[in-house]
Amino acid sequence: VQLQASGGGLVQAGGSLKLSCTFSGRSFGSYAIGWFRQGPGKEREFVASINGAGTNTIYAESAQGRFAISRDNANPTAYLQMNALKPEDTAVYSCARAGGYYQTHQESSYYYWGQGTLVTVSS
Numbered sequence: 333v334q335l336q337a338s339g340g341g342l343v344q345a346g347g348s349l350k351l352s353c354t355f356s357g358r359s360f361g362s363y364a365i366g367w368f369r370q371g372p373g374k375e376r377e378f379v380a381s382i383n384g385a386g387t388n389t390i391y392a393e394s395a396q397g398r399f400a401i402s403r404d405n406a407n408p409t410a411y412l413q414m415n416a417l418k419p420e421d422t423a424v425y426s427c428a429r430a431g432g433y434y435q436t437h438q439e440s441s442y443y444y445w446g447q448g449t450l451v452t453v454s455s
Contacts, residue, residue, distance in 0.1 A: 333357035335446030342452045353410040353427030360408035364430035367412045369423035381435040417453045424448035
């Protein structure tokens with residue numbers, strides 16, 4: 333199982349970015365996918381998660397209403413659409429595959445992690 337996040341970059345406050353998480357391995361649609369981030373000098377934190385079918389999602393309070401997680405099981409990829417970005421959203425964003433089907437915020441539930449992609453939001 334391999335995951336790779338991409339799509340990060342430099343954006344001005346108020347702007348948007350869409351991150352992608354490509355997946356290689358079996359049974360992509362059987363497992364939840366989560367996005368996490370780690371800002372400078374901060375611990376890694378949960379951002380969003382989506383269940384295996386892509387029908388249920390959960391978000392961190394900081395992401396609610398601004399970010400949207402989605403997935404395409406036919407082309408094993410997950411996405412994180414980020415709108416109204418703020419300087420405090422600056423972080424390395426990583427995607428991860430959970431050990432189960434249901435969306436979860438618990439970091440310990442994620443077994444496979446991809447390399448992150450850096451998002452920098454300028455003020």
